[in-house]
Amino acid sequence: MTVPVSQEYEAVRKTAREYAQNELKPIYREYNEKGEFPYDLVEDMAEVGLRGIMVPVEYGGVGMDMLSHAIVMEEVSAVWPSAGIKMDEGLMRYLRMFGTEEQKERYLPKLCSGEYVDAIALSEPDYGSDFAGIETTAERDGDEYVLNGSKMWVTNAGKSDLMVVTAKTDQPERHRGISLFLIETQNNDGCTVEPGIDMMGFDASESHEVVLDDCRVPEENLLGEENGGFYHTMKMLEENRVSVAARGLGIAVGAYDASKQYITEREQFGKKIGEFQAIQHKIADMAVQIENSKHLVYNAARLCDDGEPFDTEASMAKLYASEAAHDVASEAVQIHGGYGYTKEFPVQMFFRDAKGIEIYEGTSEIQKNVIAKNVME
Known part of the structure; x- marks a missing residue:
C-alpha cells in the first residue's frame, strides 16, 4: 500500500x-x-x-x-x-x-x-486571509525604502538572519500595490521581534509579532518587481502548499504508525486491543485517508516538477492532507485512550500540530475558494 x-x-x-x-x-x-x-x-x-x-x-x-x-x-x-x-x-x-x-x-x-535562519512576514494582526488588505507601508527615501507597520505569526523571527516582508508601496491599491523586501534582521534597528506567542501546537517552533518602525531597507533588497509582491507571493504559495500538505501527510503517518504499535501492546478484557473490530475499523479509516493524501501530495509535486499548472492540485492536496492529518491524529488519541491525552506518547503532539496545518499557508476555506474558482472556470 x-x-x-x-x-x-x-x-x-x-x-x-x-x-x-x-x-x-x-x-x-x-x-x-x-x-x-x-x-x-x-x-x-x-x-x-x-x-x-x-x-x-x-x-x-x-x-x-x-x-x-x-x-x-x-x-x-x-x-x-x-x-x-x-x-x-x-x-x-x-x-x-x-x-x-x-x-x-x-x-x-x-x-x-543553515548559516542563516530565514523567516517570512506576510500576515498582520488585522489581515490574515485578506492578504491584499495589509497596512504595512514602504515609502521611498532616496536609495532606500522606509517600512512601518506590524507583522504577525512570523515563524523563526526570533532567530532569523534574513526575513522577507510584504508592504504597500502603492497604498490606494490592494493586489497591485504590494512589494517584497529582504531585511537582514540582525543589523536593523527598525525591526523589532516581540516575544514568542504561546500557541496550541508546534511547541518547538515559535512564532512572533514583528514591529517595523522606520525600518530602512536598501533599494537593492527589493525582491522581484515593485508592486508585484502579491502575485509573486501567490506563485511562491503554490509550491509552499505542496510542502505544507506533505507536512500534514507526515503528521498523519506519524499518528498512524504510533497507533499501529500501541494496539499490539495494550491489552483490555484479556486481549490486545488490536483484536477488537472497533479499533480495526479506525485503523482502516486512517489508512485510507493517508493513501488518499499521498496520492494528492505526490500528484501535485509531480505536476510542479513537470512544469504543468498545479495551483488547483496544490490546494486540493493542502485541503485534504491537512484535514486528514487532523482526523487521523484525533483517532490516534482516541485509540490511546487516557494515555493519548498525556505527553508520554507522541499522538497528542500530532493532534495539536495538525490543527495548525489546517490554518496556515491558507486556511481550508481559502483552499476551497481556490479550488471552486479554478474548477468552475
Missing part, C-alpha cells in the same frame, strides 16, 4: 527517515517541553542534504525537485513536525523564483547551509 516512486526517491526517503529516527526522535520531547528548537540541527540537516532541496547546486542547494522535498518533509514531520517547519523553503523559493543574480549569490548559499 503505497504510491510508487523510483529508486532515486526511495533513496531520498531512506536518508530522511534514518535522520529523523536517529537524530530527531530521541530529542523531540525534550525540546517540545522547553518550547525551543536546537538551531544547530538546521546545519546538520543541511549536511545530510535535507535543506535547500529545490535550490540549484550552483547556489549551494541540493538541486532536486518538489517530489524529493515532499518526501523529506513527510518523513521528518512523521517524527517531529516542528523540525519539518525548519526545512521549509519559502524564502528560498522567493529568491529562486524572483531574486536577482546578486541576491541569489548573496543569500541562498547561507540559507541552504
Whole structure:
C-alpha cells in the first residue's frame, strides 16, 4: 500500500527517515517541553542534504525537485513536525523564483547551509486571509525604502538572519500595490521581534509579532518587481502548499504508525486491543485517508516538477492532507485512550500540530475558494 516512486526517491526517503529516527526522535520531547528548537540541527540537516532541496547546486542547494522535498518533509514531520517547519523553503523559493543574480549569490548559499535562519512576514494582526488588505507601508527615501507597520505569526523571527516582508508601496491599491523586501534582521534597528506567542501546537517552533518602525531597507533588497509582491507571493504559495500538505501527510503517518504499535501492546478484557473490530475499523479509516493524501501530495509535486499548472492540485492536496492529518491524529488519541491525552506518547503532539496545518499557508476555506474558482472556470 503505497504510491510508487523510483529508486532515486526511495533513496531520498531512506536518508530522511534514518535522520529523523536517529537524530530527531530521541530529542523531540525534550525540546517540545522547553518550547525551543536546537538551531544547530538546521546545519546538520543541511549536511545530510535535507535543506535547500529545490535550490540549484550552483547556489549551494541540493538541486532536486518538489517530489524529493515532499518526501523529506513527510518523513521528518512523521517524527517531529516542528523540525519539518525548519526545512521549509519559502524564502528560498522567493529568491529562486524572483531574486536577482546578486541576491541569489548573496543569500541562498547561507540559507541552504543553515548559516542563516530565514523567516517570512506576510500576515498582520488585522489581515490574515485578506492578504491584499495589509497596512504595512514602504515609502521611498532616496536609495532606500522606509517600512512601518506590524507583522504577525512570523515563524523563526526570533532567530532569523534574513526575513522577507510584504508592504504597500502603492497604498490606494490592494493586489497591485504590494512589494517584497529582504531585511537582514540582525543589523536593523527598525525591526523589532516581540516575544514568542504561546500557541496550541508546534511547541518547538515559535512564532512572533514583528514591529517595523522606520525600518530602512536598501533599494537593492527589493525582491522581484515593485508592486508585484502579491502575485509573486501567490506563485511562491503554490509550491509552499505542496510542502505544507506533505507536512500534514507526515503528521498523519506519524499518528498512524504510533497507533499501529500501541494496539499490539495494550491489552483490555484479556486481549490486545488490536483484536477488537472497533479499533480495526479506525485503523482502516486512517489508512485510507493517508493513501488518499499521498496520492494528492505526490500528484501535485509531480505536476510542479513537470512544469504543468498545479495551483488547483496544490490546494486540493493542502485541503485534504491537512484535514486528514487532523482526523487521523484525533483517532490516534482516541485509540490511546487516557494515555493519548498525556505527553508520554507522541499522538497528542500530532493532534495539536495538525490543527495548525489546517490554518496556515491558507486556511481550508481559502483552499476551497481556490479550488471552486479554478474548477468552475
